Amino acid sequence: MSAPRAYDLVVFGATGYTGKLTAEYIATKLPTDLKWAIAGRSRSKLEAVAAECKTLNPDRIQPEIEVATLDHAELNALTKKTTLLIATIGPYCLHGEHAVKACAENGTHYLDVTGEVMWVSDMIKKYERTAKSTGAIMIPQIGVDSAPADLVTWTLCSLIREKYSAPTAEVILSLHEMKGKPSGGTLSTILSILDVYTFKELREAGTPFALSPIPGPATRDPESWTTKLLGIRAVSGLGIMTTSLQAVADRPIVQRSWGLLGGPSFYGPNFRFSAYMRAQNHLIAVVIHFGLAIASLLIAIPPVRTLLKRFVTQPGDGPTKEQARNDRVEYKGIGNPDVRSPAGRAFCRAHYEGSLYHLTGMLLAKSALSILKDGHKLTGGIYTPACLGQKFIDRLDEGGFKFEKKTYEN
Structure with a gap:
């Protein structure tokens, strides 16, 4: 990721239950100068989430809106705009691979909250080599699972x-x-x-x-x-x-x-x-x-x-x-x-x-901030939450976990 990107992070699937809670946590708890966006299929629903975020914290930079479906070209364009993507669209075994592929190919860091181990196994087999070559740090199962x-x-x-x-x-x-x-x-x-x-x-x-x-x-x-x-x-x-x-x-x-x-x-x-x-x-x-x-x-x-x-x-x-x-x-x-x-x-x-879902939103937001700010010496690849170590735990402790x-x- 040599060239600067428009966003530090994007919440993809922000109109869903977990995605909305994640966006709200980012709006109220993460640094106010964070450049971020919310993404999904429906502009009107995304605008409603953005309005709620503005109500919760009017003093911060509010999220931009990116309309994107699971179409490869649209996700490819979206992941090129951001340093990190939080994916909250499930079930991942049905809808998740598109975002993993786009992030791995474009060197975009990636987080999700799946608990679908077989799907994670498939993603490791298919995309870890690509992630290593592009420098994408990818961590599935970083919610309550697991x-x-x-x-x-x-x-x-x-x-x-x-x-x-x-x-x-x-x-x-x-x-x-x-x-x-x-x-x-x-x-x-x-x-x-x-x-x-x-x-x-x-x-x-x-x-x-x-x-x-x-x-x-x-x-x-x-x-x-x-x-x-x-x-x-x-x-x-x-x-x-x-x-x-x-x-x-x-x-x-x-x-x-x-x-x-x-x-x-x-x-x-x-x-x-x-x-x-x-x-x-x-x-x-x-x-x-x-x-x-x-x-x-x-x-x-x-x-x-x-x-x-x-x-x-x-x-x-x-x-x-x-x-x-x-x-x-x-x-x-x-x-x-x-x-x-x-x-x-x-x-x-x-x-x-x-x-539990507020906790999952915090886990996503805090891990994103840790990847962006804590100077982890991780090269590209598919990692686990423990690979973020004590710096991540300290951020969670500050957030009440x-x-x-x-x-x-x-």
């Missing part, structure tokens, strides 16, 4: 290196609390994935270290037969946990971070990552585990998906600000050093009081 899990894991592994001068044997993550209603876009994505990919393809994308650029460690599975069969795992400091749907998206990204950030030399040669959600007791853990299994079987049936698409919340819809007033999310993680006689272990808590860390001595 930035918190990735950043908590990075924090724990960094703390273990600092405190114990040791690699990490295992990080165990608990989605300790997630209070919030899903948007129509989230539900639409879940239902669309099986229309695009087969179970075989989804299994392949979910195999250990499938997204890692280097082969992963051949370590033993940390889960007991009780965990596999009943979905119960109890860990001191985390409590009783059970199967987490979010782990499907988070695990491959954490394992890709392992490979991108040095593999054996940083996280460790025997590194394992396990992710669960908190359960109040053993019975609830079993109920959640089997409930998720039954739900997965049901949505695998095409007529069931068709019915759900007709009656669930539609894309673009989501909880109102009043409905999201008491939302919150909290993660807790334990990291065990990879030494024969561990002297202790690391603990991290990350929490946010507010809407708090990270706390400490060590426990044995």
Whole structure:
């Protein structure tokens, strides 16, 4: 990107639920001299978003409006105008590739909030080489899928290196609390994935270290037969946990971070990552585990998906600000050093009081600002949230997504 570009960043899909929240966060929280634009298909809807941004913060440079569809020529022209593109148009497996291709080809940095691991795998295979050649820094899954899990894991592994001068044997993550209603876009994505990919393809994308650029460690599975069969795992400091749907998206990204950030030399040669959600007791853990299994079987049936698409919340819809007033999310993680006689272990808590989608908007805006302003020594390629490191975490902490860390001595 040698020649100056018209914009520092563009929010593509700004009239959608997540896109609008991202634009509002940029308007109210990011530096007032930022050159930015909002983009989408409908000028009238974009003008309404711009007007709302002006109401929220009349003292800043307001966003320009760029009308653009998924047409390759239009996206090609748009991505040449901006240093960074935030893509919020999903489901990404149906609509996302056009923006990835244009950004990779034009050296435009790229962020999205997908949780569709198979699609991310496809994008890595198709466009990482191009991104490396043009210098485009591209980070998918930097919303609630999967930035918190990735950043908590990075924090724990960094703390273990600092405190114990040791690699990490295992990080165990608990989605300790997630209070919030899903948007129509989230539900639409879940239902669309099986229309695009087969179970075989989804299994392949979910195999250990499938997204890692280097082969992963051949370590033993940390889960007991009780965990596999009943979905119960109890860990001191985390409590009783059970199967987490979010782990499907988070695990491959954490394992890709392992490979991108040095593999054996940083996280460790025997590194394992396990992710669960908190359960109040053993019975609830079993109920959640089997409930998720039954739900997965049901949505695998095409007529069931068709019915759900007709009656669930539609894309673009989501909880109102009043409905999201008491939302919150909290993660807790334990990291065990990879030494024969561990002297202790690391603990991290990350929490946010507010809407999950406001958090996603902040994650997008703060990561964009970090790429633009923090001097990361990243060449082009497809990265993970953890590759933005402590500078990104510090920006999130300023925005209210708090990270706390400490060590426990044995």
